[in-house]
Amino acid sequence: MNKINSFPQALTIAGTDSGGGAGIMADMKTMQECRVFATAVVVAVTAQNTVGVQNFQALSEEIINDQFSSLNDDLEIRACKSGMLADADHVDWVYQNLDKYDFGPFVLDPVMIAKGGAQLLSDQGIEMIKTKLIKLATLITPNMPEAERLIDDKIESQSGMLIAAQKIQKLGAKNVLIKGGHGDSETVRDLVLLEDGNYFWMDSKRVHTDRTHGTGDTISSAIVSRLALGDDMRSAILFGKDFVEKAIKNTIQVGHGHGPLNHWAYNLEQNKNAI
Template sequence: MQTPQVVTIAGSDSGGGAGIQADLKTFQARKVFGMSILVALTAQNTQGVQESLPIPCSFINAQFASLADDFQIQAAKTGMLFDQDHVQAVADNYRNFSFGPLIVDPVMVAKGGHPLLQKEAIQTIKTELVPQAYAITPNLPEAEVLTGSKIRNKEEISKAAATLQKMGARNVIIKGGHSDGKEATDFVLMEDKSSFQLSAPRIQTKNTHGTGDTFSSCITAELAKNSTFKEAVIIAKKFIQGAIEEGISVGSGHGPTNHWAKLSEEITVKEIVE
């Protein structure tokens, strides 16, 4: 029995709060062995992204082949994929190698507003990557871009999730961090068409850099340990809530979450009956 092994396919955050760095910290905290396939580099800190640089697609291919040649990867996730060519390279490689269930986190904009995905790549994500997704984890603005529709209430969230499932994603999580209200509520549509909500108290803090990366990488880690999808999502919600609750202070802008925090107990699970 080998140690559970996972890989993140994303961009590097030199400030350590998001991207590959947040994913690897999460993998370590959840006791799986984490690997990485770098798609892009960024020069960034808590104040924002100053520059970004794509990795040559040929080197992305080489990273996939290298890992496939030696490791038994049981789950994977994507993050920042930069542009159309890089999305295509990742999608093509994922068809060729068996890395287990794929969690697609469709990262589009950094916390400070810097674009992390070129607009022409959105269609490639929809047609090439989403159909390979075991689960997709957009926030509300990302879900609006992918579905081409406004999301203003619970009914529209449910409709958007169904649209993403029709695109090919087996499971859908639309995160509620960008919504208003005292609680941050995520909507989860599962492969069998059942759905539920995950809610947690909204914490007033600017230190939320990398929350989406951390959440999706925790799901990836739990799947590699043979958790069910629902179990993995609930643990991930507890993990990211704890990481925000037990905050740390670094930098002068949007700081990162705390990857060594304990799981939060402030999570409510509500089944949705149609």
Template structure:
């Protein structure tokens, strides 16, 4: 019998396989952790957009929590797309009923084109009830701007944003800078002890970046499930993401998926 870290992803299904639960499962498999799923919704989508969404009933979300946590030894979890206020509340209720040692919240709120994915009431729940449960939150700049209700442009503004997000209750805050212009992609991690670290990688000219946020959060969850220190996980996560984007695969005719077969090694 092989002991294996066990995790759960709480998110929606991407029918084209590139993002959401689909990206999480590929990342978890790559990182050799066993993954369960709480499905918050089903989407009809492809690399060119989302055509339809069917959220999961709240009682089914809670039933999935009960089935998983009363049987599996779940030590870490991540949240992704939660769709609306009903689904957000169901997930919060599930996490209160079945707490996890490590929780990573990817506050999916804004589509790549800038379209809001959560209404105001759901955002308030994420902000004041879900984020305080998190060991790590991983907003991109657009999501950080929604949470803080202000623009974030400069390095100094990213640093202030990280501190303000930490004040909402998250222990560690990763503000992803991929939406900024420039030849480098720069992400900022504010650790629980107040220290800050910037992580940089060359910007890769490609539109095959579907599922980057999900994949990065899942990589962090896998490391936490192995009881690795966050400061050790992050450089490896940045390397993995850079390689998964750089060594692109030809799938679809729009914003294609990452290459989840990469090793993340130099």
């Protein structure tokens, strides 16, 4: 007989996406594909689709605290991540709960600024991430605009990316992944700075598609899943990169706007290769 709670369990702390492409929906789909049991703390609910966000409602401190408490009382979460956290108060409430409960390695996806530059979190919320939540992060996964905001400076070169990663690490995150998907160069370069000071680059060929909604959620969830399964940080990040590459490359046609990734592409491709 299997021991209770022996199956790997992971947690996502974020908002919903009624369109299914990002947020908690993308996180749970990814975790399922990665063979871990997915759990969630819902911070906010959105009404959205591939065209845009039509409505939004953040949840109360009480229900957020109760969700954390419920999971802690029954499950053994081995790794967790956060995504969109709504505002400064919600960032603080999540910080307090993660400081209180041990849910394993914590991956912070700082959903602050969209690739196109639109700010998704208030200045107060960004400051709360920089001064409090980041200190709990085993890994932080900013895109380039978010990395620039974290260091309050522009990043204009590959050497600048490394300097930025080192500055972000000094804010408290043990490991840093700066995603280089912005821009239009044919090669996408991501930088990983590990806790021990070693770093490496992850290169991939750009896929020209508008089916990329949920990319940040998906890579962070894939990394969290592998951490829950016992991978070291480097292996987990490399897996996450491979997972999201396949999800973008093997597109699906859903919605009339900025469409979602194909979250089951990784296992489909793995099964094809095994035949």
